[in-house]
Amino acid sequence: MSAIAAYYNDKSILITGATGFVGKVLMEKLFRTSPDLKVIYILVRPKSGQTLKQRVFSILNSELFSKVREIYPNVGEKIRAIYADLSKDDFGISKEDMEELLSCTNIIFHCAATVRFEDPLKYAVQLNVVATQKLLLMASQMPKLEAFIHLSTAFSNCNLKHIDEVVYPCPGEPKKIINAMEWLDDAIIKEITPKLIGDRPNTYIYSKALGETVVQEEGGKLNIAIVRPSIISSTWQEPFPGWIDNVNGPGELIIATGKGLLQLLTVGPMTVVDLIPVDTVANLILAAGWYTAVHRPKTMLIYHSTSGQLNPCYCKKMALQVMATLEKTPFEKAFRRPCTVFTTxxxxxxxxxxxxxxxxxxxxxxYLRLTGRKPRIVKLMNRTLNAFSKLEYFISQHWEWSINNTEMLMSQMSPEDQRVFNFDVRQLNWLQYIENYVLGLKKHLLKEDMAGIPEAKQHLRRLRNINYIFNTVIFLIAWRLLIARSQMARNVWFFIVSLCYKFISYFRASMLKA
Ligand SMILES: CCCCCCCCCCCCCCCC(=O)SCCNC(=O)CCNC(=O)[C@H](O)C(C)(C)COP(=O)(O)OP(=O)(O)OC[C@H]1O[C@@H](n2cnc3c(N)ncnc32)[C@H](O)[C@@H]1OP(=O)(O)O
Ligand SMILES: NC(=O)C1=CN([C@@H]2O[C@H](COP(=O)(O)OP(=O)(O)OC[C@H]3O[C@@H](n4cnc5c(N)ncnc54)[C@H](OP(=O)(O)O)[C@@H]3O)[C@@H](O)[C@H]2O)C=CC1
Incomplete structure (x- = not known):
């Protein structure tokens, strides 16, 4: 049996952010590989009118958990959903729940965060820094705790071009920033935000960098590791290829391309987009948890979960594969035919x-107004172009991440562990992966049925014909205006017409001879 899977059996595991993209995949993998684990505590808040119970129920009944349900029908019994809002003091956890967490937890995976790039700095600090600080404090009171794994981002130091497996100093001391956020007026915080974040692109990245400093400075004697993934994308292999349920990052751009909203990609041919499949990230997190608990490294290790060094995914190649997949399996109700112009x-x-x-x-x-419908495309287009301008930063530059710790971790794993908790991206075939990613977005996120493909293709043919007619009309109008105003245009026009006439006469004469 895999040593890592065996390690998690009989353990009480606390996951924050278990309702999120990474958290769900992590939890699914744990249940599948270590079904004898004692309990998974998840910190959850009610959301969108759903209670904690309803949220857990819908996760466990989702397609992602279909394999788990097969092998382990009573999986719900091993989950303890605990009410917690990480933006509140003490997280709002009840006294009894807190006592249970403090006395039983063996491992913590801290995945919760606000991942929106432009949240107000106060909120980003509250979630990504203060909550981390409070969780560390809780962890320090857990006598049975063996490992604390903190999820950060590979871009926390994107102001550098080469990033080592160390915590870099961040502009502003976390304590001072936290303090300032408490008493400064929101309007003033907004004004000083660009100065505070300095050469980091947004409040998310800045707050994640501050979060790392807090982990390093306040981790005390805890056994901690930090995992830094790059751009997390759909599953590669497990539980099945192409699973994804959120639009963050590339998903948003692929959908906008498939729906014909986005027709522009500002990348050079050799730009690398550092994608990392979510199941690969989950495997690395679990391996890091095992290694941290069992081998107890003397210093806090940082693991980069990236692909660029070992198996780069070139952005242009990726986009062309997206287009090829959309050609075969188009998205429904597109606004225009998918098409991509590359320019820098x-x-x-x-x-x-x-x-x-x-x-x-x-x-x-x-046209929508004329036909009595509500106009919506300009709003959608503005949103798409805005999102594109924010994401562009991450595809228009190149970073290099050291992967010594990640490679060391792999070398410490048995062949069986390397197979079960595979995070070796050298084995990944990007073309196949991108195809599954696009299909996954269509199926799991847009909830489009494959049976609708003929109709979607028919719709695209109609759009192509409309496009032809539209372009021809525009050309004729422009040409008519030009002829009316310019002698040269008129000469060109007569030249073309007489050429056509001569050609037709010649053609007819040669037909008659024959
Ligand atoms: C060919 C392709 C090649 C691809 C090539 C790949 C390259 C791809 C590089 C990525 C690189 C990332 C690298 C990060 C690495 C980390 O660590 S990031 C962690 C992940 N986080 C993210 O990805 C978050 C990114 N997104 C955001 O932060 C925000 O959405 C943005 C982009 C800043 C935009 O913010 P915003 O303008 O406030 O917009 P947002 O609030 O999202 O939505 C506004 C409104 O539109 C609505 N809306 C949202 N989505 C939609 C939609 N799809 N339709 C209609 N309405 C919508 C919302 O409901 C909202 O409505 P109201 O509530 O106002 O009524
Ligand atoms: N996605 C990506 O591309 C990357 C992500 N990361 C990091 O990975 C981690 C996970 O990201 P991902 O899964 O994509 O993010 P998601 O947005 O999908 O999930 C975030 C999780 O945090 C929870 N959360 C947010 N605010 C609160 C709160 N106030 N109280 C309790 N829970 C809260 C969310 O709960 P709820 O469901 O209630 O909202 C959700 O479970 C983050 O630390 C992120 O920085 C790093 C690199 C790239």
């Missing part, structure tokens, strides 16, 4: 944004 030129970029994005959106909304 700023002027060309602005031109394409206006001509091929904003103007068609305005025309379409005008």
């Amino acid at each position: 030129n700023t002027i060309a970029k602005q031109f394409w944004k206006a001509v091929s994005h904003r103007i068609p959106a305005i025309i379409y909304d005008f």
Whole structure:
């Protein structure tokens, strides 16, 4: 049996962020590989009108957990959902629940965070720094705790081009920043945010960097490791290829491309997009948890969960594969035919944004208004272009991450562990992976049925014909205006017409001879 799987059997595991993208995959894997684990405590808040029970029920009944349900029908009995809102003091956890957590927990996986790039700094600090600080304090009171795994991001130091497996100093001391967030007025915080975050692109990245400093400074004697994933994407292999349930990062751009909203990619041919499949991240987290608890390294280790060094995914190649998959299996009800223009030129970029994005959106909304419907495309287009401008930062640059600790971890694992908790991205075939990713977005996120593909293709053919007619009309109008105003245009026109006439006469004469 796998040593890592055996380690988690009989353990009480606390997961924060278990209702999120990474948390769910982590929990699923734990149940599948270590069914004899004692309990998984998850810190959950009620959301979107759902109680804790309802949230857990819908996760366990989701497609992601279908394999777990097969092998382990009573899986719900091993989950203890504990009410907690990490933005509140003491997380709002009841006294009894807190006592149980403190006395029983063996391992903590801290995945919870706010991942929105532009949350107000106060909220980002509250979630990604203060909550981490409080969780560390809780952890320090857990006598049975063996390991604390903190999830950060590979981009926490994206102001550097080469990133080592160390915690770098961050502008501003966490304690001072936390203090300032408590008493400063929201308007003032907003004003000083750009100065505080310095050369980091947004409040999310900055707060994650501060979070790492807090882990390093306040981890005390705890057995801690930090895992830094890059851009987390759909599952590669487990529990099945292509599972994804959120639009963060690439998902948003792929959907916008598939729906015909986004037709622009500002990348050079050799730009690498550092994708890392979510199941690979979960496997690395579990391996790091085992290693930290069993081998107790003297210093806190940081593991980069990235792909660029070992098996780079080139952005242009990825986009072409996205397009090829969309050709075979298009998304339904597209606004326009999917098409991608690659450019790194700023002027060309602005031109394409206006001509091929904003103007068609305005025309379409005008048409919706004329037909008595509510205009919505301009709003959607603005949102798409805004999201694109925020994500662009991560695909227009190149970073290098050291992976010594990650490779060391792999070398410490038995062949069986390497198979069961595989995070070796060298084995990944990007073309196959991207195809599954696009299909996964269609199926699991957009909830589109494969039976609707003929209709989606028919819709795209209609859009192509409309496009042809539209372009021809625009060309004729432009040409007519030009002829009316320019002698040269008129000469060109007569030249073309007489050429056509001569060609037809010649053709007819040679037909008659034959
Ligand atoms: C060919 C392709 C190649 C691809 C090539 C890949 C490259 C891909 C690089 C990625 C690189 C990431 C690298 C990060 C590495 C980490 O560690 S990041 C962790 C993950 N986090 C993320 O990815 C979060 C990214 N997203 C965000 O932060 C925010 O969505 C953005 C982009 C800043 C936009 O924020 P915003 O303008 O406030 O927009 P948002 O609140 O999301 O939505 C506004 C409104 O639109 C609505 N809305 C949202 N989505 C939709 C939708 N799809 N339709 C309609 N309405 C919508 C919302 O409901 C909302 O409505 P209201 O509530 O206002 O009524
Ligand atoms: N996704 C990515 O591309 C990357 C993510 N990461 C890191 O991985 C970790 C997980 O990210 P991911 O799963 O994608 O993020 P998600 O947004 O999918 O999940 C975030 C989780 O945190 C929980 N959470 C947020 N706020 C609170 C709160 N106030 N109280 C209790 N729980 C809360 C959410 O709960 P709820 O369901 O109630 O909202 C959810 O379970 C994060 O630390 C992130 O920084 C790192 C690199 C890339």
